[in-house]
Amino acid sequence: MKNTTPYKLLLSFFLFFQFGFAQVDVVYSDLVWSDEFNTSGPVDSNKWHHQTQLPLGGSWFNGELQHYTNLLSNSYVNAGLLYIVAKNESFTDQGVTKQYTSARLNSKFAFKYGRIDVRAKLPVQTGTWPAIWMLGKNVNEPGGYFASSFGSVDWPACGEIDIMEHGIFPGQSINYVQSTIHTPSSFGGSVNNGGTIASDLANNYHVYSLNWSPFQLTFLLDGVPYYTYNPAVKNSNTWPFNLEQYLLLNVAMGGVAGTVPTSFTQASMLIDYVRVYQNNTVDTQAPYNFTASIGAVTSTSIELLLNATDNSGTIGYNVAYGSNSNDYAGASGVQKSVIISGLNPSTNYSFSITAKDLAGNSAANNPILINATTLPNSTLICSGTSNLAQIGSFSTGYNYEFQTNGTDVKITYDLLDTDKVGVVAFLWRQSPFTEYQMTNVTGNSFTHTITNQTIGSTINYGVKFAYAGGMSVTNYYSYVVGSACSMGVTTFSELNQLTFSNPIDDFIEINSPIKIDKVEIYNLLGTMVVAQELDTNRIDVTNLQSGVFLISLYSGEEKIVRKIIIK
Known part of the structure; x- marks a missing residue:
């Protein structure tokens, strides 16, 4: 039952994504904690805590219907698998009787930064809500393993990372799973989420992974990244993820998962292994060959081109200007493009840039100080939002932007669909038909600049988004070079x-x-x-x-x- 694929092969696979698609920014290679569930019987009490105490009010959150118990019938290990079993049975605990039981396990291991892999098979019955998730070690939650010693803040200030949830997304495929981030800036029905379709959840095991670096959270299904959380501004409201978190495994019943059928008897989440990786090798070598220069400049943005080399493979850059300070991750020896946007036209900006590795070793020539002046407000932009397609379709749509700089036109498209995986983009010229591969800026935003255009001429371009399982092509949009225009959307009088x-x-x-x-x-x-x-x-x-x-x-x-x- 165990997955015996050598970890080095998996590491190579992650490296491919890191340098091919830049969705996994830091690769973690040292196994620091795991449970392979090799000993049949109760769960290992050295590694897991049963959270059974009811919250205030006598019921679990979200209208859930179950008691969580430490009964062997609700959680046990057999033949190399952990079973978390939700059952239809009347059970009284803490003076409250409920009609369903299940288990909620807290890991007794908490960590900051790394990758977690959980190989599991999920229950898909209506009314079940299996989850693999994390909470800040500092959460003040009744009955939690760390709460009595470390609980100092309430949810969501502790930060919650839902690695995988199933069964609470009406209208989605039965094979749909989702990852969601809850922070003070967005919680409950958080806008910070991304989902994907797995193959035959009812019968197949899948590996649900979180890659957590100081810079971003990346979620993977079977080694393939499908959602990254990387807020532009990281503070206590958007990024409470600079402190230790612990893992939770549970199956809830009812509530937002919907009505439980009267025919329901029991359902199980089966977990093959839980593995946590970090980088433990002591790193004393500082980054070297650190350079920083100015790239493309517009009236509202300045591109910084950063590069450095380090034995760890990852460089952390800090860019400070005015009262702003932001961190970025880059690969060793690979030029990192950082676009500072939202700037004022005809304004000089001074940037102080430093390079460190993840162990905190600083480049000898820190900081590098560079200046650049944004262009006058003659840079002209025409942009809009649409979901129209000439080939395929869009579930949400896309943003498009045409921007004249001198005699060049920079064309940028941003795919808003969250159900597309492994996206690449190609710019299509309508006549004569020509295809150009676009450069990924960030996330699913792509750009390409066409040069030596005639001011006043009309150009027509669209974009082909190719992704796993298909492609979608936008409409062609006309743009008069050197012009500004209103958004290409319909307005209504009221x-x-x-x-x-x-x-x-x-x-x-x-x-x-x-x-x-x-x-x-x-x-x-x-x-x-x-x-x-x-x-x-x-x-x-x-x-x-x-x-x-x-x-x-x-x-x-x-x-x-x-x-x-x-x-």
Whole structure:
């Protein structure tokens, strides 16, 4: 039953993704904790804690129906597998009677940064909610293993990482699994999530993985990355993931998982192994050959080209300018492009850049100081959002942007679909037909610059997004070189009557004759930086840097997009 594939082969596979698709930024290679479930009987009490204490109010969260127990019938090891069994049975505990039992295990091991692999087969019966997830060791939660000694903050300030959840996504395929991040900036129905389709969950084992570095969280299914969480601004609201977390394994019943059928008797999550990897080799060698230079410059952005070499394979860069300071990960010996966006036109910016490895060793020539001035406000942009396709289809859509710089036109497309895996992009010229491979900027954002264009001429381009299992091609969009244009979306009279002050300090106060259902804010690279569906007449932008952004406002089927300036 055990997966005996040598770890070195898996490491090579992860390295391929690191340098081929840049979705796994740090490769962890030393096994530091595991449970192979080789001894039949109760779970290993040296490694696992049964969390059975009911929260205040006598019921588990989310309307769940089960008691979690330490009974051997709800969790046990047999023939190399851990069984977590949810059962239909009346059970009284802590003075409360419930009709279902299950198990919720806390690992007695907590760690910061590394990769966790869990090979498991899931129950798919209606009303079951299997989960593989993590909580901050500092969470103040009744009955948790670490709570009595380390519990100092409430959820979600501790941070929650849902590596895998199933059964709580109505309308999705029965083989759909999802990863979700809960932080003070977005929790409950968090916007920070990504899912994928697994093959035959009911009968197949799959490896659910989290690669957690100081820079990002990357989620993988069977070694293939499908979602990365990497907020542009990392603080206690968006990134409480600089402290130790522990693992939880459980199967909940009912609640957001839906009604449990009367025919339900029991269902099990089977776990083959749990493995945690970190890098334990003592590293005393500092990065060397550290260089930093200026790349492409526009009226609102400056590209920094960074490079350094280190024996660990990973470089951590810090870029500071003004009151801003951001960290980025790069591969040793590979040029790292960092685009600083949201800048003001015709403005000089000074950057202080340092390079360190993950052990904290600093490059000898830290810091490198460089200056660049943004272009005048003659850089002209035409952009929009659409879901129209000439081939295939889009589940959400895409952002597109045409930007004139001199006689060059930079074309950027950002795929908004979250159900596409392994995305690459090709720019299509309509006539004569020509295809150009685009450069990945970040996430599913791609760009390509066409040179020596004639000001005033009309060009027509679309993009082919290729991904695992197919492709989708956008419509062709016409752009007059050297022009600015409004967003290519339809506006409606009532929605178009809304007003708000612009430029903006800390909050966008929207006055609208109709209800605003949703607000989204994008930077000029097409990356969504704010999404809000509650209290949509007051939008907090205090975490955004100064600069130009695009705000999309929705009411029913109507939508408008406007440019905003944040001071």
